[in-house]
Amino acid sequence: MSNVTLRDVAHAVGVHPSTVSRALDPKRSWTINEQTRQKIVQVAQELGYKTDTIASGLRRGRSETIGIVVPDLANPFYAPMIRGIENALEGRGIMALIAETQEDRERMSKVFDHLASRRVDGVITAAARKGDETILRKVSENFPVVLAVRSLERSGLPTITHDDELGGKLLAEYLVTLGHKRIAQLSGPQDISSFVGRSHGFCTALTAAGIEVISLDECAANPTIAEGKRLMQHLLTFVSPLPTAVFAHNDLMALGALEALKAAGMRCPEDISLVGYNDSPQAAYTAPPLTTVRLPGYELGRIAAELVVTLSEQPELVLQNMSLPPLLVVRQSAAAPRAGSKSHQ
């Protein structure tokens, strides 16, 4: 039924397939007699003709497809970003192939193979980790690769990210303002730029305030709920006296930390204040609602999409990397330390 081809339409109208092809392509339809064009359009419509993107792509060397690579589909933070990308794309008739690395380099490698084999016009990846430079650089010889959210030092790849350093600083200053003096952080994997940036901004700001951050001797293997929970348990067990405030490097880890807190009979923010990062869609609905930093995923997605499309059309273009500003979102998971807590010191 959708096996209607250009030839069928051409035959029905009584013209050559090329003419149909031209008439149906906005960029070339002006070369066609207005009357013939209208007739072609009409007949095409009636017959239910739809351009075969595959065939067209083969001929033109473009697939009108871009890849989106995310670390973890279960992390709700990526939903807005994906949406931003798709919204930017749909107007251009481009569709997105979405794949997940699960923070595993081998998987990532396979994913990029698949995407390459499909001749995508470009890829946006939010899954870059230190050590991926070689793979990504090689891949980017075939099509533009845009780094989103996570950057990669000296990879030379165009990057749309977010000022994690400043975000960490905002959080630190906020906790200091509340009166906290014993402050810890639950670190995400240090081969991911975002977490390095957050950590650095956070620590620097606290040091400037004369406070030394309590960091565990361990980072999360992955920035997930499970790891957040594990690290918080670790902290509760081995750190004494306990901190009055904790910075979990993303909202997912904060959720896990919250769980550990509850399991240990500690209340948040009464006993320990907790802050996260990302302003994931669910951060406003946790118990207590999470104080966090907003990373504008939707906008970031839009921009990354526009960038990758531009690059796919003009590969030589060298564009400046872009960094979006963070926004502190104050909710209820952080409060002033109680006198009782303070006395621990």
Added chain:
Amino acid sequence: MSNVTLRDVAHAVGVHPSTVSRALDPKRSWTINEQTRQKIVQVAQELGYKTDTIASGLRRGRSETIGIVVPDLANPFYAPMIRGIENALEGRGIMALIAETQEDRERMSKVFDHLASRRVDGVITAAARKGDETILRKVSENFPVVLAVRSLERSGLPTITHDDELGGKLLAEYLVTLGHKRIAQLSGPQDISSFVGRSHGFCTALTAAGIEVISLDECAANPTIAEGKRLMQHLLTFVSPLPTAVFAHNDLMALGALEALKAAGMRCPEDISLVGYNDSPQAAYTAPPLTTVRLPGYELGRIAAELVVTLSEQPELVLQNMSLPPLLVVRQSAAAPRAGSKSHQ
């Protein structure tokens, strides 16, 4: 760099492209002399040859691509389902094009046009609403369309869903067991099968227990946080005496309802018990943690993916629809009604 074609490999080895094509296809490589085959495989590897899925697809009439259509990417409930689908697909070298309808029929129509134009081998849609029958039936003449989560009466389309009726019943019985007698529901759109099923199972069970459900005169336009909030506000304003328990037709709506409750100074579950549906990833982390019904998204995704692949290979196959069982997940958003509340009666 990845412009390595069959011809290049053939040239390098000194054989005909067909031979390379055969040697590299597991299903036909047995026709090839083992030595030549090994050499071809090796050279292909060295040159970095990757099958051009586009060209191959054009020739074979398969794109090794399937479409996933969801109503709302921001609904975290779909993440596990998408993951289930992708996991089932990746072993077969199939990739997924993901698109969102935002519960809008025109968008859905466009999405299917795009997918058809890309010659997908099949589509899994979780976005079906009453009235979509015509479009979907027509589309399914071109490639198999599998309905996931939401069914469509007399559409004749293969469906992997979940027993919403039973889910509603479980919730009703649980609330009755807790001692509730004044019970209301916040209904999702009634042109979506899931909500009809939930509502029906819920009401039937309550009627059997001699309780009449309080239903608002209005349903949610969409099953979203915003609509859940609006309906709960509506209920708090116009229903008197207030119910002691409320069933929000999905977790997102429950979140919104929770927000409205808080804004009105009511506590959950002390003043009003609340239950949701789906067991979305974040349901365990709300305040209070949400009592809900688990809809096994991951499994559902896997099954739907296997089904659509099977159908794409054997279109004539008629398979039975499948319905997965619900599971009541008791957390803390529902409790026995307080004496004070009861006295309202």
Added chain:
DNA sequence: CTGTTAGCGCCTTCAA
């Protein structure tokens, strides 16, 4: 303004 020709990269005949 429209038709002709050629070929994108692959795979499926058919022939050797």
Added chain:
DNA sequence: TTGAAGGCGCTAACAG
């Protein structure tokens, strides 16, 4: 076991 030929559906280049 391998080669040759043809064409999937489309569009770019060249004629006319």
